[in-house]
Amino acid sequence: MRGLDDTDREILDLLTDDARRPYREIADRVDLSPPAVSDRVDRLRELGVIRGFTLDLNRSLLDAGRHVLVELRVRPATLEDVRSAIEVATPVEHVFTTADARIVFDATLDGRDVRDLLAETIDLDAVQEYDVRPLSSTSWTPQIGDAAFAPECVECDNTVDEEGTTARLDGELYHFCCPSCESQFTERYETLREGAAD
CATH class of the missing domain: 2.30.170 (Ribosomal Protein L24e; Chain: T;)
Structure with missing residues (x-):
């Protein structure tokens, strides 16, 4: 199985910067033809490196509620179930799991408080403690660097x-x-x- 080469990484960097970037523009930057870029993107999707193409919203221009950062400490045996439920909750955007059985996520609350969101989403008995902080801004800038497959x-x-x-x-x-x-x-x-x- 072929891993990632420098051209794959450059394509990923360009798509991370703008997922709607035309293949022709990417091809010019990486010195390939547009069909060759398309083939590489298809291969990266097939390998699971690219899971989808997403929209990056500027939340500061939208009035959808309070944007908060939530940290949950859960019983280790419930970690996967809680994480899975949090990931699909409507107001949740990014979910991170730490090695010490903590789940950190950001969400936009539309008049509800975090306890209401948690009660609607998970079994509260799984939560040992939680902390909520209001967010003033966020940025999401994934980097490929020299990552290997x-x-x-x-x-x-x-x-x-x-x-x-x-x-x-x-x-x-x-x-x-x-x-x-x-x-x-x-x-x-x-x-x-x-x-x-x-």
């Missing part, structure tokens, strides 16, 4: 390198460090799927 193998948790493989099963993309891991995972996946269908 390094997903974890879903079978053995090793880092996937150039010799790795990918497989799409029921629309979901999975990365493997070797064909053996792909085979083991796929066989188990098919067995479970067949068992669920019975």
